[in-house]
Amino acid sequence: xxxxxxxxxxxxxxxxxxxxxxxxxxxxxxxxxxxxxxxxxxxxxxxxxxxxxxxxxxxxxxxxxxxxxxxxxxxxxxxxxxxxxxxxxxxxxxxxxxxxxxxxxxxxxxxxxxxxxxxxxxxxxxxxxxxxxxxxxxxxxxxxxxxxxxxxxxxxxxxxxxxxxxxxxxxxxxxxxxxxxxxxxxxxxxxxxxxxxxxxxxxxxxxxxxxxxxxxxxxxxxxxxxxxxxxxxxxxxxxxxxxxxxxxxxxxxxxxxxxxxxxxxxxxxxxxxxxxxxxxxxxxxxxxxxxxxxxxxxxxxxxxxxxxxxxxxxxxxxxxxxxxxxxxxxxxxxxxxxxxxxxxxxxxxxxxxxxxxxxxxxxxxxxxxxxxxxxxxxxxxxxxxxxxxxxxxxxxxxxxxxxxxxxxxxxxxxxxxxxxxxxxxxxxxxxxxxxxxxxxxxxxxxxxxxxxxxxxxxxxxxxxxxxxxxxxxxxxxxxxxxxxxxxxxxxxxxxxxxxxxxxxxxxxxxxxxxxxxxxxxxxxxxxxxxxxxxxxxxxxx
Amino acid sequence: xxxxxxxxxxxxxxxxxxxxxxxxxxxxxxxxxxxxxxxxxxxxxxxxxxxxxxxxxxxxxxxxxxxxxxxxxxxxxxxxxxxxxxxxxxxxxxxxxxxxxxxxxxxxxxxxxxxxxxxxxxxxxxxxxxxxxxxxxxxxxxxxxxxxxxxxxxxxxxxxxxxxxxxxxxxxxxxxxxxxxxxxxxxxxxxxxxxxxxxxxxxxxxxxxxxxxxxxxxxxxxxxxxxxxxxxxxxxxxxxxxxxxxxxxxxxxxxxxxxxxxxxxxxxxxxxxxxxxxxxxxxxxxxxxxxxxxxxxxxxxxxxxxxxxxxxxxxxxxxxxxxxxxxxxxxxxxxxxxxxxxxxxxxxxxxxxxxxxxxxxxxxxxxxxxxxxxxxxxxxxxxxxxxxx
Numbered sequence: 048x049x050x051x052x053x054x055x056x057x058x059x060x061x062x063x064x065x066x067x068x069x070x071x072x073x074x075x076x077x078x079x080x081x082x083x084x085x086x087x088x089x090x091x092x093x094x095x096x097x098x099x100x101x102x103x104x105x106x107x108x109x110x111x112x113x114x115x116x117x118x119x120x121x122x123x124x125x126x127x128x129x130x131x132x133x134x135x136x137x138x139x140x141x142x143x144x145x146x147x148x149x150x151x152x153x154x155x156x157x158x159x160x161x162x163x164x165x166x167x168x169x170x171x172x173x174x175x176x177x178x179x180x181x182x183x184x185x186x187x188x189x190x191x192x193x194x195x196x197x198x199x200x201x202x203x204x205x206x207x208x209x210x211x212x213x214x215x216x217x218x219x220x221x222x223x224x225x226x227x228x229x230x231x232x233x234x235x236x237x238x239x240x241x242x243x244x245x246x247x248x249x250x251x252x253x254x255x256x257x258x259x260x261x262x263x264x265x266x267x268x269x270x271x272x273x274x275x276x277x278x279x280x281x282x283x284x285x286x287x288x289x290x291x292x293x294x295x296x297x298x299x300x301x302x303x304x305x306x307x308x309x310x311x312x313x314x315x316x317x318x319x320x321x322x323x324x325x326x327x328x329x330x331x332x333x334x335x336x337x338x339x340x341x342x343x344x345x346x347x348x349x350x351x352x353x354x355x356x357x358x359x360x361x362x363x364x365x366x367x368x369x370x371x372x373x374x375x376x377x378x379x380x381x382x383x384x385x386x387x388x389x390x391x392x393x394x395x396x397x398x399x400x401x402x403x404x405x406x407x408x409x410x411x412x413x414x415x416x417x418x419x420x421x422x423x424x425x426x427x428x429x430x431x432x433x434x435x436x437x438x439x440x441x442x443x444x445x446x447x448x449x450x451x452x453x454x455x456x457x458x459x460x461x462x463x464x465x466x467x468x469x470x471x472x473x474x475x476x477x478x479x480x481x482x483x484x485x486x487x488x489x490x491x492x493x494x495x496x497x498x499x500x501x502x503x504x505x506x507x508x509x510x511x512x513x514x515x516x517x518x519x520x521x522x523x524x525x526x527x528x529x530x531x532x533x534x535x536x537x538x539x540x541x542x543x544x545x546x547x548x549x550x551x552x553x554x555x556x557x558x559x560x561x562x563x564x565x566x567x568x569x570x571x572x573x574x575x576x577x578x579x580x581x582x583x584x585x586x587x588x
Numbered sequence: 589x590x591x592x593x594x595x596x597x598x599x600x601x602x603x604x605x606x607x608x609x610x611x612x613x614x615x616x617x618x619x620x621x622x623x624x625x626x627x628x629x630x631x632x633x634x635x636x637x638x639x640x641x642x643x644x645x646x647x648x649x650x651x652x653x654x655x656x657x658x659x660x661x662x663x664x665x666x667x668x669x670x671x672x673x674x675x676x677x678x679x680x681x682x683x684x685x686x687x688x689x690x691x692x693x694x695x696x697x698x699x700x701x702x703x704x705x706x707x708x709x710x711x712x713x714x715x716x717x718x719x720x721x722x723x724x725x726x727x728x729x730x731x732x733x734x735x736x737x738x739x740x741x742x743x744x745x746x747x748x749x750x751x752x753x754x755x756x757x758x759x760x761x762x763x764x765x766x767x768x769x770x771x772x773x774x775x776x777x778x779x780x781x782x783x784x785x786x787x788x789x790x791x792x793x794x795x796x797x798x799x800x801x802x803x804x805x806x807x808x809x810x811x812x813x814x815x816x817x818x819x820x821x822x823x824x825x826x827x828x829x830x831x832x833x834x835x836x837x838x839x840x841x842x843x844x845x846x847x848x849x850x851x852x853x854x855x856x857x858x859x860x861x862x863x864x865x866x867x868x869x870x871x872x873x874x875x876x877x878x879x880x881x882x883x884x885x886x887x888x889x890x891x892x893x894x895x896x897x898x899x900x901x902x903x904x905x906x907x908x909x910x911x912x913x914x915x916x917x918x919x920x921x922x923x924x925x926x927x928x929x930x931x932x933x934x935x936x937x938x939x940x941x942x943x944x945x946x947x948x949x950x951x952x953x954x955x956x957x958x959x960x961x962x963x964x965x966x967x968x969x970x971x972x973x974x975x976x977x
Contacts, residue, residue: 493917567973
């Protein structure tokens with residue numbers, strides 16, 4: 048066991064009993080339950096502890112976040128704790144998933160607040176690395192005995208999103224960001240933790256920066272641009288576009304000298320991902336796809352040549368898109384079509400690709416039904432769906448969400464799409480879906496959600512506030528095509544007026560009758576079963 | 589026709605006008621030979637009525653004419669077809685019907701025994717061939733009676749077992765075949781054991797002095813009550829009449845033999861007596877993916893009343909009844925019709941609701957007693973996913 052001393056020299060572990068503390072480095076299976084201390088910054092070129100360091104054993108980079116119970120565990124094991132504050136880190140090495148390094152931090156280091164978010168501050172220092180990566184997010188429950196499994200599990204859980212109401216972190220993120228954004232004015236207090244930027248300025252800014260954005264591949268840049276302008280919208284479309292852009296960039300990839308393919312490619316992907324996040328926050332389906340891609344990269348055998356690795360990754364992405372999105376949609380349509388009978392009145396909200404495919408297929412099969420499309424401002428996505436359905440000869444009714452309780456009495460089935468389904472059966476979908484589902488439930492109309500399995504997530508959300516996305520507030524005040532409606536003009540100057548344009552909401556599972564996935568028709572309570580049984584499969588294939 | 593909105597009535601009238609304009613192309617001769625001869629009546633419920641219901645003279649007369657009709661059809665069919673294939677498939681259905689006639693045998697067990705006999709009589713030389721033949725036999729069984737859920741579920745289960753065994757293709761054909769046969773035999777035992785397990789599990793819920801409401805003739809429920817009597821529990825049973833099968837009369841007979849105080853209710857008296865009931869215990873024809881059950885007509889009504897009065901509702905069902913169906917409402921299932929005898933002639937203009945079963949959604953059920961344990965309704969989907977995916 049090698050012992051390291053932190054450059055801040057605070058740590059002088061006095062207890063060297065081998066069963067509680069080892070000095071810095073990897074441990075493998077039989078050493079689970081030990082904490083290691085070390086992770087010195089000495090050779091990294093930085094002259095103070097910043098919570099990042101290198102693994103004492105293998106030299107891999109560490110990522111930091113902390114857990115307060117580490118403190119208690121350490122104090123129990125007799126390490127001297129004088130002068131320490133709550134800001135302690137439990138780090139682990141990225142390179143070797145079994146590396147655990149505990150670096151104990153100088154109390155003078157400012158700005159650290161409780162919770163896993165401190166990792167974000169340090170992480171923002173490098174825009175890419177471990178935003179989505181999961182090497183040891185130390186949560187409060189840290190049991191010595193099953194640290195291995197905890198760690199593996201934590202590897203799967205994506206990092207919580209950055210909270211935008213802390214000034215320090217926002218400042219640091221801004222310094223490193225590629226896209227310069229001005230924060231929107233008149234922000235709603237309740238939603239301060241979500242990012243919101245002035246819409247118009249970003250586009251021109253990005254355009255001017257086009258030739259300076261070295262690290263970002265042009266395909267990714269193009270996709271990011273399209274997200275910004277709202278050209279691509281809808282979970283599946285965004286995911287496919289992003290994956291295809293990544294495919295392009297991987298095809299053009301070549302390993303720089305003195306770097307390994309796996310690590311370099313991973314950091315490149317991280318870089319692209321953070322660029323895309325700045326254009327538009329990721330949807331949950333995109334997050335799952337990125338996790339899949341990263342898993343595939345890290346699980347590449349080391350002896351593969353570069354071209355083989357690249358072809359393997361490219362075909363993996365193709366397979367993911369094909370199996371998890373396109374074929375999955377076919378299976379969903381096949382199942383859902385059995386639930387449409389002749390004489391049905393089907394209601395759908397906004398525009399979902401899965402529901403559209405389903406309606407077109409049912410029409411092709413010759414079923415006689417009519418469709419009620421409920422739409423809402425400011426996006427008015429239902430209009431395009433209406434156009435396409437009427438073009439195929441389906442009789443449609445189009446109405447605004449204000450009238451949903453008026454039309455619901457003649458509806459026999461409600462088909463909705465989802466951006467994601469969470470572990471407790473909550474459906475996270477376009478804002479307004481919860482309203483429609485609630486009214487349908489009240490009228491005892493069955494609500495069927497069509498959602499591919501790759502969009503499932505093990506997160507639990509109880510309301511629509513803690514995690515959401517804010518759109519352009521300007522769209523609330525303006526109505527396209529009606530220039531005469533201008534009573535909200537000049538809202539930016541009024542302090543008391545704070546327009547809010549939410550994009551998603553959470554529908555409780557009680558309102559949902561069944562979820563139709565490519566694994567069949569399941570009740571909403573079975574979503575965690577699918578995640579549990581097939582989580583490995585649909586991420587690792 | 590009487591849907592909720594005016595627009596629908598107009599649509600429907602237009603449709604009827606269109607239909608009247610066309611000629612009817614279907615003729616009886618073109619009906620597929622494999623189809624159930626009495627197409628409007630569910631064989632499953634007929635059989636159950638035969639086993640458990642009280643036979644009235646009217647019904648007997650109907651049954652005799654139906655049987656006579658059957659034999660006519662049989663003759664026609666065997667004359668019409670000559671292929672060996674048809675004979676084989678036909679024999680599976682025959683076997684099944686034979687097995688089914690035994691009152692104590694569960695539907696799914698009968699199906700599996702029929703499939704086992706199909707294996708025995710098959711001439712296949714390889715596993716793939718056997719699998720294909722079995723699939724055909726299973727499909728024909730399922731289409732023979734599309735309304736029986738435990739039949740479908742039993743066939744599916746066995747097919748799943750077959751595909752899983754055939755995946756381990758390392759041994760020779762003969763031993764694989766005999767293993768399948770063994771498994772089929774074992775299934776009967778498993779089914780019987782399942783009833784014992786469920787009876788044991790339900791003992792914890794039957795306490796001294798309780799009043800149980802029972803609906804429909806379920807052998808599992810009877811087994812549970814018999815075991816309770818053996819354990820010297822003191823309880824009484826309220827039993828619904830269960831028209832049109834009048835299965836309740838049979839249940840009360842059985843319980844009276846066990847010296848359990850039984851009170852017979854007409855179906856409409858359930859709400860009236862629900863106050864004095866401590867729990868409702870029913871069996872199930874099928875347990876669907878949402879966790880709800882499909883059972884004899886009247887179960888949904890009782891579940892609604894029980895929920896309104898806060899009485900627990902327990903379902904006793906074996907695990908082979910779990911089916912991959914997911915009805916959204918009462919009409920979302922394959923209709924299963926039964927002739928209802930009112931005792932007096934009904935004018936032909938009057939429609940009669942002849943459906944034999946209804947669907948009880950999971951929110952009205954408290955617990956399911958199965959051979960896998962005491963489950964809550966949402967676990968059914970968990971089990972189904974593990975079994976079938």
